[in-house]
Amino acid sequence: MSIQSPKGTFDILPYGADEPWKLSHLWQYLEKIICSTASDYGYSEIRTPIYERTELFCRGVGDSSDIVMKEMFTFLDRGERSISLRPEGTASVMRAFLEHKLAEGRGVQKFFYLGPMFRYERPQSGRYRQFHQFGIEAIGCAHPAQDAETIDLLWEICRRLGLKGLKLHLNSVGDAGSRQAYREALQNFLRPHFESLSQDSKTRFEKNPLRILDSKDPGDKKILEGAPSILSSLSPDAKEHFDEVRRLLDQVAIPYEINDRIVRGLDYYTKTVFEITADVLGAQNALGGGGRFDGLIGSLGGPDLPAVGFAGGIERLIQTMLAQNAPFPEQPRPLLYLLPLGEEARRACFSLAAAGRRKGVFVEIDLHAKKVGAGLQAASKLQARFCAIIGSEEIAKGLSQLKELSTRQQIEVPLDRLIDFCLEQKK
């Protein structure tokens, strides 16, 4: 059998994809909208390596997170250094920010990124081992307005993509003091049920009890029904911060639901956390999520700078758009398909095609045209608007027979007017 792509990965193709969300022109469209929206909000693009030293993710994402413990692609390079494929973008952006001293002499720094991430998860619909995220990080502003701007940006990207019926889940995991208080309250609540908890939750009980709230185990879920809310452990400062985020979202009419069970799978969050979900996605319904992470830069050895950001999954966005029949631009199609018959005609068409392309006309030329029938079929398959069949007779007369493929109408156009004629039709 021929070699296939590794489990949990997929190809993005111009045509012939087994599922429509794997068509490259849809990806190009999304990437364009994401970049232009991020740019409208003052974010600049940052590109970091696809792999980093493993230590970065252990310190950045958290040693006790599922991502680091179970999901990283980690290997030793030929120099015996431990390397990991990036499972997310935030830790890398913070590393680059510190390495290049981007903080110096500047105020708030705002970055966006886009690209493949890698997690060794059990593949299923909406969950892959190589998947694509776009994300943003704003560094240097502790004000709740920065949290609200971040959420507004994700919401706006979804709006520009034509998505509907999305839910924004909002929570606060508080500052360090609030979290310590909640950790104890949660442990006190869970202690009498300890023996009935799932094995994963038992392990998390001491290390990372907040993550128990994320458990998918039905038994754990039942026990958690009566658990105290993290919101009741917020310090006055964390509470005021959360209230202001809510006021600002209300002010710009972004609807949200308070969901005190959202704690997120990465260890770096403080205060605001959020997720946007879409019903049509089934089990893997998070389109994107993020929050504030005021301690991360400090824990990576940098200054004590606040930060907030999010990441969204591009596969899930495209899948949601298709499921909701959101509008996509059509695949570009040639305005003019040149069908040369013979060597002399090929040369003439080569110049015509170059002239057209220089004027911004999408011209396709059939470089190995042999028969008119096959050439016309190829032009129709590409959905070209016009097709010009050019042989030695046309060249001698300086005229071409231009066929409009959808109507089958034929008109005579002088060869030296062909490109301008097409340009006029484009308008």
Ligand code: HAM
């Ligand atoms: P995350 O929630 O782990 O956050 O991932 C963000 C989004 O990436 C998810 O909501 C989902 O759409 C997509 N995603 C995650 N894993 C997969 C997968 N295996 N297959 C397909 N899509 C997936 C982060 O990564 C944080 N770095 C976000 C952040 C940025 N927080 C602050 N700044």
